[in-house]
Amino acid sequence: MSGDRMAFRDGFLSGDLAKLGDVRLAGSRCRACGIALFGRRLRCENCSSPALDHVSFADTGSIHSYTVQRYPPPQPNACPEPWLPRPLAWIDLDDCGPRILGPIRCNPDDAEIGGRVHLVCGVGWIDQASGAEVIDYAFEMDKRI
């Protein structure tokens, strides 16, 4: 919790939530098997080792696979209305980061396997219990040079 802001899930974001440009996705890297996992863990989900380093991940990556959500997801959700078809992707974060699921803010036709993306964090919804702004994440396609 940072002021009146909180992460969408504890242990999944790092940085000062007041400065959204500085926020990064966070998680654990296993010292035994080397894998990177989204979210702070107690043990490695891959090999069960408790020897973990808690780290921040790169804010850039590339699309491993994608689909387009043509219809709104079932309630409850905090997605914008009316629903606009939205690409959703498995993204390989750079620097041997994890492969994570994330929405991509782009025209559905612009998503492609191998496409380069960067992280954008923002206010997703308001936590009903505390009234805090909940910070979540999405990606945008890099501009083609």
Added chain:
Amino acid sequence: MSKAVIVGVGMTAFGRHPTTHFTHLAAQAIEEALVDADMDFTEIQQAFCSRVYLPSSTGARVFEVMGRTGISCPDVEGACGAALAGVRQAKLMVESGQVDIALAFGVEKIGKGFMPPTILYDDWQCQMGLTQNPQYWALNARRHMHDHGTTAMHMAKVAAKAKRNGALNPKAFFRKPMTVEEILASPMVNDPLTLYMLCSPVDGAAAAIVVNEKLAHRFGGRPIEIAACEHAISRYPLLNASSFCTTPTDHPSVYRMTAEQAYARAGIGPEDIDVVEVQDNDAFSELEYYEELGFCPRGEAGRMIDDGVTELGGRMPVNPGGGLQARGEPLGASHLGQIYEIVKQLRGEAEQRQVEGARTGLAQVFGAFGHCGVTMLKRAY
């Protein structure tokens, strides 16, 4: 160790049963299995009830309808693999000699539309809208297309096969044949998956009576051996609903792992199987299972459907009962619906959808959180 054999199966029509209480749905399937085995309910020594969305102690509630015989009947929950987990427990208890006669039944009543996402997903996944199950299958499909040249037409052919077979199954939910053109033209849900490439959650129940082989002669005389019934939770990464992180590893998929365990235990390889039911939540997943269960090399599933290998009349018919895409998926009962189909096939009782001369069959399930399993059945008479 004794062998466990199935001597009776029962199944309601899978579909919409808005006015039937779930205990009565379950009872309908159990009664059919009892008639099939020529057995009375009071002879059953142990039961397992599989369900996912139904309430606590669904199995015990069914005893209000069937009669309180004083036996054990815990609920067994394992997402879409729930019924396999129940059948496995029944098999293990019979094999170990703890009991001679066990009942595995599954029941679900879920109604129409999206399943409530809060049961599968954390609050943040719901809020971010990451809760459409087909999106996970679509992500796998898109990558397979990229890597292996699989096409939407391949998936449409799988869906059309399911609809054709379902039209021959009086207990299937969806009984209207469709062309590949109609399937491709139906609304896009999660690219590349269109509406008619997806299964529907439905209501229904199914049951199997599992006995020690030494007693089989007393109960119908057409025993089907459970040659293997393997269950596991996926190693990392989990490539399905609820997963938010899938960093690649060298582990085999849980589909391959459970299939190989089942082949080893049964002493039956994929080349020896006559008829198959797989967890076709969507048309692409069926293609993926052709490869992961060892029916063809990786990347060649599209060719299998192009060549008609898995059609009724092909070398290895897959989902002759219509699969989940046409039969529908009552989660807790689904694997027992597959077993019902395979048992009917191995006995030569599958009527218009009969696979001629089938003697060995495989049924495979996969569900949320990585529940996966394979049951191998073979004729024992």
